Amino acid sequence: MEKTPQLCVMGGGLVGCLLSLYLAKQGYGVQVYERRPDLRRADLFSGRSINLALSDRGWRALETIGISEDIKKVAMPMYRRVMHDGQGNLSFQPYGQAGQAIYSVSRAGLNRALLNLAEAQPNISLNFEQQVLEVDVPTNRVTMLNVASQQEHQITPDVIFAADGAYSMVRLSLQKTDRFNFEQSYLNYGYKELTIPPAADGTWQLEKNALHIWPRGQYMMIALPNIDGSFTCTLFFPFEGEPSFKSLQTPAQVTSFFEEVFPDAVALMPELAQEFFENPTGSLVTVKCFPWQHKGKILLLGDAAHAIVPFYGQGMNAGFEDCTVLRGLLETHQNDWETIFNTFQEVRKPNTDAIADLAVYNFIEMRDKVADPRFLLQKKIEAKITGQYPDAWLPLYSMVTFSPDLPYAQALANGQRQEEIMRQLMGHIETEADYDKPQVQEFLKTHLSA
């Protein structure tokens, strides 16, 4: 009988937990190492509610471990974008067909649920406050730091799964090996989380089943609903220039700026100036690298392999999709780690590159284009095309968000082709009614009929 390989998963976040559950299901024993303390400990609750957008690729993964119904109960469906202009006037753009939504979920809540599932498995051990310092790649010997005691110790797992995030220490060790391609690139924008609390009666102060956007050209604010009646707002804002995080230096400047550009929001943000200076300014990084695996002994996945900016709401979904693909390969190739990992990286790399580029592009769309009446008209025309040619045309957003079987790279390629068709088509269109003009219909028939 073969010796059971010792597997370890670095990172007890969303992807690390889901992966450990899949590995355990295949009969492996799994050690999970997480740098931070157990976030289920009540004393760690920070009071801030960071939420994520969960869509079909993510739900598909949660269904496999039987918690999608429980999570859906505490998730807020968002059926459309609500755009707020400078005077507080609203416009709307549905995300998909009737009933289709993306879901705002609490990152911490979801992580706790996954940790509980992992802990309930006899062949998964969770180890908190254990930080990877370095991996000696030729031997797979990992130097770990016990964060509480500050003692170092070493482990030598047979296989290391690195789900340790955008700043992965495992990846840093791989980076020093020969021919490891690596790129980390930052936007010149940071983000700041702010709060719209519930109304006095505990209800939401904005339309609750929507993602709110205040598009302002070179910057924007968004708000996602939480189940407690609050919204978490995120300001995406230049680090430097005018206006920027650097140019707003006093509470009075912040309040005055928000009153000028986000008047309908600022009325709902009593703690604005305090939060603005107390909450950290985050940065926005894209990480690309290759290869993701080393000799069947180390595999990068999730943000450690492909961190992306948040503007398509696909970071967690892409990480969960990694687990979905890996799960299939684990079943097909059993213990043949080199084949599993090589196939995994070949299949996934083009798709995670595609969603990385789409995410950067969507920032431009959200902060700028959704404020443009021509863009919104184009989206309405596109919805009509989808209605008329449902098999030939699905909007890019729907391909990414609501079509979990369509690889991201295919969605991107289809989207580029459609964009070119739309560009030509919009030359003939001034109003929604123009859609019915003969030359428009003729053009569509030519381009979209099989």
Place this chain on the structure above:
Amino acid sequence: MEKTPQLCVMGGGLVGCLLSLYLAKQGYGVQVYERRPDLRRADLFSGRSINLALSDRGWRALETIGISEDIKKVAMPMYRRVMHDGQGNLSFQPYGQAGQAIYSVSRAGLNRALLNLAEAQPNISLNFEQQVLEVDVPTNRVTMLNVASQQEHQITPDVIFAADGAYSMVRLSLQKTDRFNFEQSYLNYGYKELTIPPAADGTWQLEKNALHIWPRGQYMMIALPNIDGSFTCTLFFPFEGEPSFKSLQTPAQVTSFFEEVFPDAVALMPELAQEFFENPTGSLVTVKCFPWQHKGKILLLGDAAHAIVPFYGQGMNAGFEDCTVLRGLLETHQNDWETIFNTFQEVRKPNTDAIADLAVYNFIEMRDKVADPRFLLQKKIEAKITGQYPDAWLPLYSMVTFSPDLPYAQALANGQRQEEIMRQLMGHIETEADYDKPQVQEFLKTHLSA
């Protein structure tokens, strides 16, 4: 009186030595730390002769420290490319005007000359076998390893100049700071150095004042002359596929392959099979990053800031040009390191990005295009254009190599414009004589007259 800042230069290679001379000339005391032993120690001579192409940007720097004449005496001018086809037939392409050459120089010899100059300065101290392990960026505290004793110690210079190469440890520390953009990308090709020894009478077995190329489409070999009568050949070859480093596994396979594809060279390479397996296979990396400086306390330069592939022969020249630019800024801004470093990176970054991209492009030209008669015809036509319109048209290669006052980015932009003109022009040209056709002359007059 202001305290004299303590400066250290990490890296005692070509760029580190030249920079330390410039800093010393400005009156600063400089500590130079080099990871390797002093390569002037005779027992370190490895017997292998690695050469570099020195061109006008490099010569300009060497003139400032008074050693250009001495170096020229031991340099081999190369006036043209000599292409060797599969039957050993030769074709030729001059590098520039009559008398213009790039120079093959010994890297070790040049480094020794620079070390001697640095050592002769009372305010420069050279420290060998001192490896940077880590920089604590907030405090500038550097942990160094004495490679001989394996003892660690710490230094805290006021300013760190990191000339520690493509795998810079200083840069690795900066990479962990927020918003540091970084990319390392490898070609799927490796390189192997091989030797054509001198003839029995000590003379060169190929035309000595030329750079020889055996272009073979997907791979190539080149040879640069050395002053001792030998040539150093470099095979640029895929790591994998057919043929590749992976596919050639035995001496018999290597010999048979070389006899088939490089028949005229293999006859001159008695140690081929032995060298092929004894010499290491190098990899080819491009490094881009930004920012290059941190708060006026750390500056990356040379390969540490912008490592490039060797196909334009500009790696050392670009590093020396960094020193030239920095030298001017040191004089203008005295001690105002933040201004010096900010200006430096703003001026240099677009230019080093340009030469990085040009270097990758030139690999395709060398391994593939120079074997194409149409390409060589185009080069002859281009020489005619330069002759007729000397103020309006300088070939890209000359702009990069022989025009040290023209920034690389400007050379690249001019080159792209010229490439488009050539593309249109070559539609009218079948032979060299067609250059005199009226429509060709008319076209040139329209596009190139001021």
